[in-house]
Amino acid sequence: MKRNGSGTVVMAMSSVILLRLAGRASSFLHPLTTRSRSSHFASYPLTAFTSRPSLPISSVARPMSTTIADANTNSDENIKQPQKQKQKQKQKQKQQQNPPKNKTPAVEAPPIELPTNESDENLLKIRHTTSHIMAQAVQDLYPEAQTTIGPWIDNGFYYDFYFPPDPETQESRKLTDSDLKQIKKRMDKIISSNLPMREEVVSREEARRRIEELGEPFKLEILDSIKTEPITIWHTGDEWWDLCGGPHVESTSQIPKKAVQLRSVAGAYWRGDEKREMLQRIYGTAWNEVQELKAYKKMLEEAKKRDHRMLGKKLNLYSIQEDAGGGLVFWHPKGSAIRSIIEDYWKSAHTQAGYDIVYTPHIANLDLWKTSGHNDFYRDGMFQQMDVDNDEYQIKPMNCPFHCLMYKDELRSYRDLPFRWGELGTVYRYERSGTLHGLMRVRGFTQDDAHIFCLPSQLQSEIVDVLTLTEEILSRFGFDKYDIMLSTQPDKSVGSDKIWSDATEALEGALATKGWDYTLDEGGGAFYGPKIDLKIRDAIGRSWQCSTVQCDFNLPERFGLEYVSAEGTKERPCMVHRAIFGSIERFFGILVENTAGDFPLWLAPTQFKLLPVTDAVVGYCKEVERKAARMGIRVEVDRGTERLGKQIRNAEQARIPVMAVVGMKEMESGKLAVRSRKLGDLGSFAVDALLEELKSCAEDAIEMTTMGEVEVEVDEVDEEKE
Ligand SMILES: [Zn+2]
Numbered sequence: 204m205k206r207n208g209s210g211t212v213v214m215a216m217s218s219v220i221l222l223r224l225a226g227r228a229s230s231f232l233h234p235l236t237t238r239s240r241s242s243h244f245a246s247y248p249l250t251a252f253t254s255r256p257s258l259p260i261s262s263v264a265r266p267m268s269t270t271i272a273d274a275n276t277n278s279d280e281n282i283k284q285p286q287k288q289k290q291k292q293k294q295k296q297k298q299q300q301n302p303p304k305n306k307t308p309a310v311e312a313p314p315i316e317l318p319t320n321e322s323d324e325n326l327l328k329i330r331h332t333t334s335h336i337m338a339q340a341v342q343d344l345y346p347e348a349q350t351t352i353g354p355w356i357d358n359g360f361y362y363d364f365y366f367p368p369d370p371e372t373q374e375s376r377k378l379t380d381s382d383l384k385q386i387k388k389r390m391d392k393i394i395s396s397n398l399p400m401r402e403e404v405v406s407r408e409e410a411r412r413r414i415e416e417l418g419e420p421f422k423l424e425i426l427d428s429i430k431t432e433p434i435t436i437w438h439t440g441d442e443w444w445d446l447c448g449g450p451h452v453e454s455t456s457q458i459p460k461k462a463v464q465l466r467s468v469a470g471a472y473w474r475g476d477e478k479r480e481m482l483q484r485i486y487g488t489a490w491n492e493v494q495e496l497k498a499y500k501k502m503l504e505e506a507k508k509r510d511h512r513m514l515g516k517k518l519n520l521y522s523i524q525e526d527a528g529g530g531l532v533f534w535h536p537k538g539s540a541i542r543s544i545i546e547d548y549w550k551s552a553h554t555q556a557g558y559d560i561v562y563t564p565h566i567a568n569l570d571l572w573k574t575s576g577h578n579d580f581y582r583d584g585m586f587q588q589m590d591v592d593n594d595e596y597q598i599k600p601m602n603c604p605f606h607c608l609m610y611k612d613e614l615r616s617y618r619d620l621p622f623r624w625g626e627l628g629t630v631y632r633y634e635r636s637g638t639l640h641g642l643m644r645v646r647g648f649t650q651d652d653a654h655i656f657c658l659p660s661q662l663q664s665e666i667v668d669v670l671t672l673t674e675e676i677l678s679r680f681g682f683d684k685y686d687i688m689l690s691t692q693p694d695k696s697v698g699s700d701k702i703w704s705d706a707t708e709a710l711e712g713a714l715a716t717k718g719w720d721y722t723l724d725e726g727g728g729a730f731y732g733p734k735i736d737l738k739i740r741d742a743i744g745r746s747w748q749c750s751t752v753q754c755d756f757n758l759p760e761r762f763g764l765e766y767v768s769a770e771g772t773k774e775r776p777c778m779v780h781r782a783i784f785g786s787i788e789r790f791f792g793i794l795v796e797n798t799a800g801d802f803p804l805w806l807a808p809t810q811f812k813l814l815p816v817t818d819a820v821v822g823y824c825k826e827v828e829r830k831a832a833r834m835g836i837r838v839e840v841d842r843g844t845e846r847l848g849k850q851i852r853n854a855e856q857a858r859i860p861v862m863a864v865v866g867m868k869e870m871e872s873g874k875l876a877v878r879s880r881k882l883g884d885l886g887s888f889a890v891d892a893l894l895e896e897l898k899s900c901a902e903d904a905i906e907m908t909t910m911g912e913v914e915v916e917v918d919e920v921d922e923e924k925e
Pocket residue numbers: 217219331332335437445447448449450451
C-alpha cells in the first residue's frame with residue numbers, strides 16, 4: 204500500500220483487464236457491428252470511438268497501411284475502342300494519378316501520417332503510462348478524488364475520477380481548464396522525477412486487502428469484475444500504484460512532456476449507467492514527439508470543419524428528431540439522394556460479384572432469437588419485446604438468423620453451394636442515450652449485410668472474393684488505405700480446434716492471396732469464429748473501422764444447417780458474416796467528414812446547377828434542366844433573383860460540383876459557360892456534349908475536367924480554327 208505526499212491513501216486501477224473483457228464481450232455480442240460496444244462509457248473522446256484496448260502487444264506486427272493499386276487495369280490494348288471511351292480512360296487514369304486539387308482549404312491533408320496504438324507499441328506504452336501519471340497528479344492535488352478507470356484510447360488516454368461532495372457544502376469539485384493546467388504541471392514534475400515503473404503480482408485477496416485499506420470503492424467493483432488471475436499491480440516509483448495489466452514505459456522520464464496535452468473534462472457515468480455516480484473524465488493526448496502532437500492538433504482543426512453533425516445540418520442532409528427519439532435518423536431529400544446512389548451502386552456491385560439480394564422482415568417471433576442465442580447473450584442490446592397474438596415478438600438487432608431460416612427452407616446439396624445473400628437490412632439496437640452520437644452511434648441503422656454459406660473447400664476463395672469486393676467498393680468512395688487485423692480464437696469459444704485452425708488458415712490464406720499486410724490480434728476473435736477487420740484511413744489520416752469478415756461456427760450448429768455431401772452424408776456448411784460499409788448511416792457520416800461535404804460528382808445530390816443571368820433565359824434553363832433530368836443528371840436551376848456573383852457563391856456553398864452560367868449569348872449559341880467547383884472555369888460546352896460528359900463522368904465516378912479533353916468538342920474547335 205502506498206501513500207502520497209499529503210498522507211492520503213491513494214490507489215488507482217487502470218482498467219486494462221476490465222477493458223480487455225469488455226472488448227471481448229463486444230466481439231462476442233456484435234456480429235457485423237462496426238464499432239466496439241463500450242457500453243461502460245457514457246461519453247466519447249474526440250474521435251467518438253474508443254479503440255480496442257485489448258490488443259496484445261506481443262502480437263502486433265509492424266505498422267501497415269496497404270495502398271491499393273490502380274483498379275483500372277483491365278484495358279486490353281488490342282481491342283479497338285471507340286475514340287470516346289479511349290479518351291475517357293485516359294482521363295480516368297490521369298485523374299487517378301493526379302486527383303483534381305480541391306480549392307477548399309478544408310480538404311488539406313495533415314503533414315505527417317500519425318502513428319496509432321496498433322501500429323506503434325511504444326506510443327501505446329506512453330499513453331498508458333501517462334494515464335497513470337495523470338491520476339497520480341490529480342490525487343496529489345485533490346486528495347479527495349477517487350480513481351476509477353483510465354484506459355488508452357485512439358490518440359491518447361483518459362481517466363475517470365469521482366469527487367465526493369464536500370460534507371459541509373454538499374458540493375463536489377468541478378474541474379476547470381485552470382485545474383487542468385495545474386494537473387499538467389504536476390504531471391511534468393512526476394515525469395522529471397524519473398520514477399521507475401515496476402510490476403508486482405499479487406493474489407486476489409491481497410489486492411482486495413490493499414484496495415479496502417485505501418477506501419476506493421470503485422476499484423473494488425473493478426476487482427470483482429476481473430475474472431482472470433493473476434492480479435498485477437504497477438508501481439510508479441514508491442509514490443503511487445495502480446492495478447493494471449500494462450504495458451508501460453520503463454520510467455516516467457521516457458514520457459515526452461511536450462508531446463502530452465490535457466484536452467478537456469467531460470462528465471461520464473460510472474459504468475455508463477445513468478443510475479450510477481457522475482464522474483469527471485479528463486481526456487489527454489500523448490505522442491512520441493512534439494511534431495506529432497502538432498500534426499494531431501492540426502488534424503483536430505480539420506476534423507472540426509468536417510464534423511458530420513454540423514455539415515449534415517448545413518447541407519440539409521439528415522436530422523435526428525428528438526420528438527421521435529434519440530438515435531433515429533431522418534434522411535432529408537439531399538441525404539436520401541446520396542443514400543440511394545450508394546445503395547444502387549452497392550446492389551449492382553454485389554450482383555456483379557455473384558450475390559443475390561434478399562429482403563427479410565423487421566420483426567420476428569422471439570423464439571427465433573432464442574434459437575440463435577441472441578436472447579441470452581445479446582439481450583442488453585435488444586429492444587423490448589412486443590405482444591403479438593400472445594406470443595412475444597422482437598424487432599431485429601441482426602439479420603443473420605433470418606438468412607439461416609431461408610437456408611433451412613430447402614434441403615441443400617453440395618452442388619447448390621455457395622449461397623451469397625446480401626441484404627441492406629435495417630436493424631434496431633438499444634444503445635444508452637449518453638452514447639448516441641450523430642450518425643456514428645445510433646439506435647436504428649441499415650447494415651450492408653451479407654451471409655455466405657459455402658463448403659469448407661470453398662471458404663478461402665470466398666474470403667478472397669469478399670476482400671476483392673471490399674477493395675472495389677471502398678476505393679470507389681476514395682478509400683484506398685486500409686489497416687487490416689486478423690483476430691483468432693479466444694479463450695472462450697465454440698467449435699473444435701480443428702474447425703478453428705482450418706478457418707483461420709483460410710483467412711490467412713486469403714490475406715496472403717491478396718498480398719495484404721495485417722496485424723494479428725491473437726485471441727481477439729469472436730467466440731463463434733475468427734475474423735478479419737478492416738479500417739479505412741480518411742483524408743485527414745483518421746482511421747475508421749468499417750468492413751468485417753467473420754466465420755461463424757455457432758449459428759449453423761444452433762439452426763442445424765446442413766447440406767448433402769457428394770457421399771450422401773449430411774454436413775454443416777461454413778457460414779460467413781460480412782459487411783463492407785458496416786452501416787449505411789455511419790459510413791455516410793464518415794463520407795461526409797472525409798469529403799468535408801464536397802461530394803464527388805457521382806454522389807453529389809445536385810450535380811449540376813444552371814445560373815440564369817437574366818429573366819429572359821430562365822425558360823431556356825428550364826428546358827436544359829428537363830433534358831438533363833431525363834438523362835438521369837441531378838440538376839437545378841437557380842431562381843435567378845440574385846446577382847450572378849451571389850448565385851455562384853450559393854452554388855459553391857451548396858457544394859455543387861458543376862454549374863453553368865446562362866446569358867443571352869449562351870441561349871442563342873446553345874453553348875454553356877461551365878464552371879467546376881473544384882477546378883474553376885472549364886470553358887464553353889455545347890449543351891448536348893456537356894450533358895453527355897456529365898453523365899459519363901458520373902458513371903465512371905470521375906470529376907469533370909477541362910474542355911480540351913472532351914472529344915465531342917474537337918470538331919467544333921477545329922472548325923473555329925479554320
Ligand atoms: Zn497501466
